[in-house]
Amino acid sequence: MKTATLFRVIRFGFQNFFRNFWLSAATVSVLTLTVISINTLLVLNVLGKIAVSTVEAKVDISAHFRSDVDEGRIQTAKVTLLGMQEVRDVEYVSPEDNLLRFREINGQDSDLVASLDEVGENPFGATLIIKARNTADYPAVLQALSQPLFTNLIEEQNFEDHETMVARLNAITSRLEIGLLVVTGAFVLIALMIIINAIRVSIYTHREEIGIMRLVGASNWFIRGPFYVEALIWTVLSVILTLILLYPLLLLVQPFLQRFFGTNSIDLVAFYLVNAPQVIGLQLIGIALMTLVTSKMATARYLRI
Amino acid sequence: MIRFKNVSKTYQPNIVGVQNVNLHIRPGEFVSIVGQSGTGKTTLVKLLIAEERPTRGQIIVGGWDISGIKPSEVPLLRRQIGVVFQDFKLLPKKTVYENVAFALEVAGVNPRRIKAIVPQALKIVGLTDKTGRYPRQLSGGEQQRVVIARSLVHRPKIIVADEPTGNLDSLNTWEIIDLLKRINGFGTTVVLVTHNREVVNALNRRVITIDNGLIVSDQEEGKYML
Numbered sequence: 001m002k003t004a005t006l007f008r009v010i011r012f013g014f015q016n017f018f019r020n021f022w023l024s025a026a027t028v029s030v031l032t033l034t035v036i037s038i039n040t041l042l043v044l045n046v047l048g049k050i051a052v053s054t055v056e057a058k059v060d061i062s063a064h065f066r067s068d069v070d071e072g073r074i075q076t077a078k079v080t081l082l083g084m085q086e087v088r089d090v091e092y093v094s095p096e097d098n099l100l101r102f103r104e105i106n107g108q109d110s111d112l113v114a115s116l117d118e119v120g121e122n123p124f125g126a127t128l129i130i131k132a133r134n135t136a137d138y139p140a141v142l143q144a145l146s147q148p149l150f151t152n153l154i155e156e157q158n159f160e161d162h163e164t165m166v167a168r169l170n171a172i173t174s175r176l177e178i179g180l181l182v183v184t185g186a187f188v189l190i191a192l193m194i195i196i197n198a199i200r201v202s203i204y205t206h207r208e209e210i211g212i213m214r215l216v217g218a219s220n221w222f223i224r225g226p227f228y229v230e231a232l233i234w235t236v237l238s239v240i241l242t243l244i245l246l247y248p249l250l251l252l253v254q255p256f257l258q259r260f261f262g263t264n265s266i267d268l269v270a271f272y273l274v275n276a277p278q279v280i281g282l283q284l285i286g287i288a289l290m291t292l293v294t295s296k297m298a299t300a301r302y303l304r305i
Numbered sequence: 306m307i308r309f310k311n312v313s314k315t316y317q318p319n320i321v322g323v324q325n326v327n328l329h330i331r332p333g334e335f336v337s338i339v340g341q342s343g344t345g346k347t348t349l350v351k352l353l354i355a356e357e358r359p360t361r362g363q364i365i366v367g368g369w370d371i372s373g374i375k376p377s378e379v380p381l382l383r384r385q386i387g388v389v390f391q392d393f394k395l396l397p398k399k400t401v402y403e404n405v406a407f408a409l410e411v412a413g414v415n416p417r418r419i420k421a422i423v424p425q426a427l428k429i430v431g432l433t434d435k436t437g438r439y440p441r442q443l444s445g446g447e448q449q450r451v452v453i454a455r456s457l458v459h460r461p462k463i464i465v466a467d468e469p470t471g472n473l474d475s476l477n478t479w480e481i482i483d484l485l486k487r488i489n490g491f492g493t494t495v496v497l498v499t500h501n502r503e504v505v506n507a508l509n510r511r512v513i514t515i516d517n518g519l520i521v522s523d524q525e526e527g528k529y530m531l
Binding site: 002 | 331354376379380381382383384388394396407408409411412413414415416431455456495
């Protein structure tokens with residue numbers, strides 16, 4: 001296509017946009033709501049994953065060995081456990097470290113520490129803190145620890161069972177995701193109907209001009225082009241508006257996230273900045289495709305070309 | 306230049322537009338198509354500019370069979386046929402110059418050529434002093450002259466004027482007819498659809514008479530007979 005024609009199509013597209021300003025504003029508003037709900041879905045997905053991984057990181061098994069078991073046997077047990085496919089990491093905590101932790105937790109002046117001092121010797125054995133690769137792998141680790149090789153050495157084992165919590169978190173996030181998907185779907189549907197109607201009104205407003213265009217030999221592309229340009233303007237504006245609305249919201253939410261997730265927290269603003277080409281680009285492409293396909297349908301139906 | 310071979314057009318459910326039309330218009334001719342309202346004159350125009358497709362028969366324009374013309378080819382045909390209507394079809398928010406330039410803009414002509422062509426067309430129709438006016442600031446005759454200027458910018462071989470004087474008073478009518486005769490003098494084929502007896506008789510050119518969708522008379526130097 002010639003450059004002059006392209007510029008004219010773009011100019012007519014902008015004219016269409018401004019001549020039906022309020023209709024354009026309504027269309028952009030609904031598209032913005034659609035893009036916002038898509039972004040909420042994205043943020044929720046990211047936060048859900050962080051929440052689950054935070055809880056999962058806290059799951060472990062502590063195997064407390066008897067104080068009379070020498071370190072060599074415990075190290076053998078550690079190697080055996082590390083050899084398991086399901087085990088990601090095994091941390092060895094010496095009896096001295098256990099004693100130190102006990103004192104720290106209970107405070108130097110407590111009765112428990114005082115009675116410990118009276119005993120005179122360290123009553124704690126060593127501990128192995130075992131982390132599995134997945135929460136689903138813990139039953140296999142517990143099974144291994146119930147083997148005679150370990151039961152004879154282990155005095156006590158604690159399994160901090162966060163499985164229920166992980167499952168509940170997964171259920172909540174997936175339910176929220178489904179809810180948001182439904183809301184997004186509804187917005188997409190409303191947006192489609194509004195776009196079709198906006199183009200219909202636009203065609204009606206320009207019917208005289210379109211008739212003359214046809215009469216004097218304008219190509220079908222030249223007649224359709226401005227409607228596509230208008231749809232692209234709606235798309236770009238809705239994505240820009242979403243970013244403008246989203247930015248202060250993310251800044252507002254960030255301290256709460258920091259407090260809730262602690263070190264595992266994510267900087268959502270940074271996430272958006274780092275992933276801007278993908279996140280914004282994909283949304284632009286997605287919404288542009290949606291508006292362009294709808295415009296094509298609407299122009300085919302109402303322009304009859 | 307224009308050839309209709311056994312052309313019929315029937316509208317649903319069973320309304321006859323034109324029936325078995327055979328005619329041949331040679332290059333440079335000035336032909337008047339006359340007939341009463343609803344006899345098929347406008348159907349002939351619509352068939353000629355491919356706004357309608359014939360139910361049967363063949364239409365050839367400049368050696369091009371447009372009977373089954375594709376939608377994408379219609380704009381090319383329209384650029385070869387200048388069309389003038391009774392209701393002007395001017396854009397009210399555009400000036401005289403912009404209305405004429407619009408026909409070139411939509412066809413993708415570059416701005417430099419538009420600047421060269423538009424004044425020439427406006428000179429032919431005698432509107433060089435009114436280029437900045439809007440249609441509402443012009444008389445009916447002047448508006449029709451703008452339409453003629455617009456139809457000339459593609460330098461068409463054929464001008465089809467469907468009742469171009471229907472909305473004009475006597476003085477403006479003759480101005481438009483004189484202009485069409487002048488354009489015909491440049492070698493452009495002019496097809497004038499009218500039911501203005503006075504104009505047809507004064508022209509003393511070929512007259513094709515249509516009645517009930519049928520060509521009932523075709524005279525080289527004809528008169529209005531109905």
